[in-house]
Amino acid sequence: MNISIENNRVIIINGKQTLWLEPWGRNSFRVRMTGESVMDTNDWALTEEVEKCQMEVSVEEIDTTDPWYASEEYAHYHQTGKVYTVKNGKITAKISPEGWISYYNGKGELLTEEYWRNRNRINRYCVPLRIDARELKPIVGSTDFELTARFEAFDDEKIFGMGQYQEKNMDKKGATLELAHRNSQASVPFMVSSRGYGFFWNNPAIGTATFATNKTEWYAKSTKKLDYFITAGDTPFEIEEQYSAATGRTPMMPEYGLGYWQCKLRYRTQDEILAVAREHKRRGLPMDAIVVDFFHWTMQGDFKFESRDWPDPEAMVKELKELGIETVVSVWPTIDERSENFGEMNDKGYLVTPDRGMAYHMSWMGNTVFYDATHPGAQKFVWDKCRENYYKKGIRCFWLDEAEPEYGPYDFDNYRYYAGPALQCTNTYPVGYAKGFYDGLKAEGETEILSLVRCAWAGSQKYGVLTWSGDIHSSFRAMREQLQAGLNMCVAGIPWWTSDIGGFLGGNITDEHFKELLVRWFQWGAFCPVFRMHGERSPWHEREQEFINNVRQLTSGQDNEVWSFGEDNYEILTKYLFIRERLRPYIRECMKDASETGAPVMRPVFFDFSDDKEAWNTYDAYMFGPDILVAPVMEEGAREREVYLPAGCKWTDAYTKEVYEGGRKVTVPAPIDIIPVFVREGKEYNIYS
Numbered sequence: 001m002n003i004s005i006e007n008n009r010v011i012i013i014n015g016k017q018t019l020w021l022e023p024w025g026r027n028s029f030r031v032r033m034t035g036e037s038v039m040d041t042n043d044w045a046l047t048e049e050v051e052k053c054q055m056e057v058s059v060e061e062i063d064t065t066d067p068w069y070a071s072e073e074y075a076h077y078h079q080t081g082k083v084y085t086v087k088n089g090k091i092t093a094k095i096s097p098e099g100w101i102s103y104y105n106g107k108g109e110l111l112t113e114e115y116w117r118n119r120n121r122i123n124r125y126c127v128p129l130r131i132d133a134r135e136l137k138p139i140v141g142s143t144d145f146e147l148t149a150r151f152e153a154f155d156d157e158k159i160f161g162m163g164q165y166q167e168k169n170m171d172k173k174g175a176t177l178e179l180a181h182r183n184s185q186a187s188v189p190f191m192v193s194s195r196g197y198g199f200f201w202n203n204p205a206i207g208t209a210t211f212a213t214n215k216t217e218w219y220a221k222s223t224k225k226l227d228y229f230i231t232a233g234d235t236p237f238e239i240e241e242q243y244s245a246a247t248g249r250t251p252m253m254p255e256y257g258l259g260y261w262q263c264k265l266r267y268r269t270q271d272e273i274l275a276v277a278r279e280h281k282r283r284g285l286p287m288d289a290i291v292v293d294f295f296h297w298t299m300q301g302d303f304k305f306e307s308r309d310w311p312d313p314e315a316m317v318k319e320l321k322e323l324g325i326e327t328v329v330s331v332w333p334t335i336d337e338r339s340e341n342f343g344e345m346n347d348k349g350y351l352v353t354p355d356r357g358m359a360y361h362m363s364w365m366g367n368t369v370f371y372d373a374t375h376p377g378a379q380k381f382v383w384d385k386c387r388e389n390y391y392k393k394g395i396r397c398f399w400l401d402e403a404e405p406e407y408g409p410y411d412f413d414n415y416r417y418y419a420g421p422a423l424q425c426t427n428t429y430p431v432g433y434a435k436g437f438y439d440g441l442k443a444e445g446e447t448e449i450l451s452l453v454r455c456a457w458a459g460s461q462k463y464g465v466l467t468w469s470g471d472i473h474s475s476f477r478a479m480r481e482q483l484q485a486g487l488n489m490c491v492a493g494i495p496w497w498t499s500d501i502g503g504f505l506g507g508n509i510t511d512e513h514f515k516e517l518l519v520r521w522f523q524w525g526a527f528c529p530v531f532r533m534h535g536e537r538s539p540w541h542e543r544e545q546e547f548i549n550n551v552r553q554l555t556s557g558q559d560n561e562v563w564s565f566g567e568d569n570y571e572i573l574t575k576y577l578f579i580r581e582r583l584r585p586y587i588r589e590c591m592k593d594a595s596e597t598g599a600p601v602m603r604p605v606f607f608d609f610s611d612d613k614e615a616w617n618t619y620d621a622y623m624f625g626p627d628i629l630v631a632p633v634m635e636e637g638a639r640e641r642e643v644y645l646p647a648g649c650k651w652t653d654a655y656t657k658e659v660y661e662g663g664r665k666v667t668v669p670a671p672i673d674i675i676p677v678f679v680r681e682g683k684e685y686n687i688y689s
Contacts, residue, residue: 001099003084005057010086012099017136019226021101025050025246027089027238028231030202031101035136035145040224044202044428045247045458056087091197091232100133103197105232111197112230115150115215134226144424147203147220149228157195158616159211160604161491163188163456164469170484170604170619172211179207179220180412180427181404184470186455187427188492189218190243194606194616198239200229200247204427204457206412222423236491236607237599243493244598248462250495253591254448256326256397257466257496258584259288260577261532263328264560265504266293269309270316276561281323285562285574286581289326291399291452291534295554300332300368301339303382304389308548317394328452329390330399333382333433334361334368341385345371350378352405353416361415362408365552370405373429375418379436387440396446398437403430403455430455431463438463456494466496466530474503474514474535479521480620480634486528487622490600497602498530502560508538509558515565516636516672519572523675524632526576526583527624529591529601535560572673579687586685590625601625609646612663618644627683631668631676641670643678650681655688 001014009022017035024030024046034040060083081097090106098120102113114133117125136145159172164186169175172191179187179201189201189209201209205220218228229246233239244250262280267273273290280287298306305313317327335342335351337360345351352361352370360367372378386398407415415422417429434451441449449464456467469485472478482499489497502518509515525531537558545553558564562573590601600607601624608623609615621631621643629651631643645651647663654677660666668676677687 003082003095003099008055010055010057010084010093010095012095014099017134019099019134021086021093021095023053023055023088024229025231026053026242027091027233028229028242028246029086029088029091029093029103030229031226033134033136033226034224035138036143036224042224044204044227045200045431046202046227046229047459048246048248048462050246053088058085059083060085089232090234091230103230103232105196109196111195111232112154112193112199112216113152115152115217136226139222142222144222144224144421147205147207147218147223147226149218149226151216153211153213153215154195155213157193159191159193161188161191161198161488161493162209163492163494164467164485164489166472166478166481166485168481168484170487172488174211174213176208176210176212179203179205179209180410181430181455181457182410183404183406183454184472185404186430186457186467186489186494188456188458188460188489188494190247190458190492192236192239192491196232196234196239198231198233198243200243200458202227202229202458204425206423206426222421224424235610236603237597240491240493240598240600244461247459247493249598250461250595251449251464252595253496253588254326254397254450255588256288257450257530258587258591259531260286260580261289261291261328261530262287262561263291263293263532263534265534265536265557266295266554267291268556270311270313274316274319277320277323277325279561279563283563286577287325289328289397290320291328292330293399294330294332294401295365296330299336299339299551300366301335301341301345301371303331303341303385313395314393321394326397327395328397328399329395330401331382331386332402333370333373333400333405334366334402335371336366336368338366341381342369345378345381348377348381349418350375350381352422354414355416356414362406364408365554370402370407372418373432373436374425375432378418379432379439383436383440386437387444391441391444396441396448397450397452399452400430400433400437401454403433403453405429427457429457430465431457431460434460434463434465450496452498456489458493461494461496464496465494466498467494468497468532468534469499471504472500473505474507474517476517476520476634476636478503479517479524479632483524483622483632483634484619486602487604490529490602491604493598495594495598495600495602496529498528498532499525500534501525501532502535504535506538507535509560509564513636515569518565519569519672520633520675522573523576524630526580527602527628527630527675527677531580533560533562575673582686582689586625586627593625605629605644605646609648612646612648614644614663615646618646627680628685628687629678629680631678633670633675639669639671640667641676642667643676645678651678652681653677654679654685
């Protein structure tokens with residue numbers, strides 16, 4: 001093994017493997033390792049120009065013998081070796097004589113260290129298992145490697161972030177997570193540890209992350225290299241700021257993103273959209289955006305309005321704009337074999353291709369193929385069609401659905417992109433999808449860019465991505481799962497997040513249980529980064545015709561407006577429309593902070609109270625910006641809530657006006673029209689005025 005220092009980089013060569021360790025912004029390192037003669041230079045998500053930091057390196061010859069063998073009678077076991085200490089601000093890497101790396105904070109406390117078990121030296125890890133911390137195994141018939149990276153596990157560690165997974169656990173310690181996208185699952189492999197560091201697996205390959213009690217293990221099924229970013233900070237905010245500096249900051253949220261969004265599956269016609277918007281305004285209710293959902297088009301892949309139900313979209317957009325409402329239009333990445341664009345896109349290599357079997361990726365409402373969002377030419381082609389057929393009609397905001405993409409089935413080993421095999425890079429698909437629209441809108445001179453996207457990966461945030469949690473169930477269980485999913489998505493560096501209020505699937509508007517769920521979810525939605533109503537409400541309307549011009553027609557779910565669930569519920573829902581409006585200046589400041597520092601708008605309590613141990617165990621409430629603590633009611637029939645109020649300040653119950661000392665649990669009233677909300681001492685937002 002040979003260790004050298006070149007150009008502010010530590011280089012370790014061990015046989016055919018080469019490792020680079022170098023500063024990557026403040027208090028951070030990037031580590032890369034390859035089994036090839038030349039390091040692959042693809043930066044994936046680490047694309048931003050970070051602050052240049054000069055590392056400090058010292059080398060020391062030390063006795064590496066385990067203390068148990070320190071006495072003279074074991075002198076024949078004594079060993080010495082060189083330890084390299086590499087410092088960059090608040091993070092220090094120590095490289096052992098064998099090349100294994102440990103990371104420490106500015107106080108000299110261990111953050112994490114690589115996991116290895118062999119008999120190279122007589123020390124605490126001396127066992128005959130022959131397990132290395134880093135493994136790159138060549139794949140026969142490919143230039144890729146199967147990769148495993150291992151780190152020690154710590155009993156006191158809690159792990160947050162990693163994106164959006166449909167499960168009950170907020171803390172990912174003990175979990176195995178699939179590093180792959182699915183409908184409602186977004187893998188964003190950045191974690192924040194309670195030990196004071198953040199770790200980003202800069203690898204879009206299909207794989208797993210396992211945070212077990214005996215070791216932490218990252219695995220990629222097919223890749224060119226090991227590539228990770230590790231950063232240390234005194235607070236979660238500092239960690240988040242350094243990560244977002246390396247992967248990109250979200251832009252400033254457009255003003256219409258701060259208010260209420262109305263949507264359902266689906267408004268079938270231009271007249272329906274306008275009728276809902278006009279009724280909102282007639283009632284004096286605020287609305288900032290309304291969504292034209294899928295199958296408004298002639299054919300999947302045509303990217304244009306069908307003229308029978310949408311005779312004059314330009315006039316529709318103009319009227320909505322005059323009402324103060326932004327029009328959002330759904331785009332799917334599916335290209336039907338009958339689409340007018342299929343032939344050209346296929347000829348130019350703009351479609352995802354299979355390595356075997358049937359060419360179609362989805363057969364719902366037609367045989368379709370996904371366009372290749374990793375292909376710059378395909379990105380431009382799709383944007384050019386949307387520019388001609390949507391943008392020129394006044395539409396500036398797009399709902400980029402199916403962004404995982406939602407393969408049927410998810411046979412990742414069968415698909416191939418411009419960027420490489422799906423096994424190697426499929427998790428970048430939603431990034432390319434959003435980038436194509438962001439670049440297109442930028443080229444048109446737009447400065448306020450927002451795309452509603454059903455998935456994300458690291459770096460998506462810089463393209464104005466608002467992620468939502470997919471086609472989730474209408475149940476209190478699903479609501480509880482969305483709370484942890486949303487918080488972890490925000491911790492993973494995607495600060496614009498929302499869910500379908502009331503859930504997407506299974507809500508019957510005549511059912512009293514569902515109405516209670518919708519009310520509780522709506523209350524919570526008012527305190528989410530984006531306040532958005534959506535869902536497929538049953539019972540469905542009957543189709544007028546099943547086919548028109550040989551194209552199968554899609555019908556619509558029931559009404560999903562605030563007046564659709566009974567007069568009592570209408571009073572409650574409209575109350576929260578106006579609460580959101582009163583909070584608009586506060587939310588605007590939170591969004592500004594997110595764009596400047598990467599701070600999540602919606603975040604776990606421990607972000608603001610990292611010195612409070614109980615805050616690290618609080619998973620059923622969260623901070624909405626720096627001053628407001630929100631405790632959603634997520635149990636059917638509940639009319640009170642126990643809430644932990646973090647230490648360090650007093651808290652005012654926004655409903656009862658009672659003031660509580662922090663650092664304790666309180667039980668507060670939560671009647672059906674109230675979500676418990678607490679305001680930090682010294683602040684006043686008139687939430688329930």
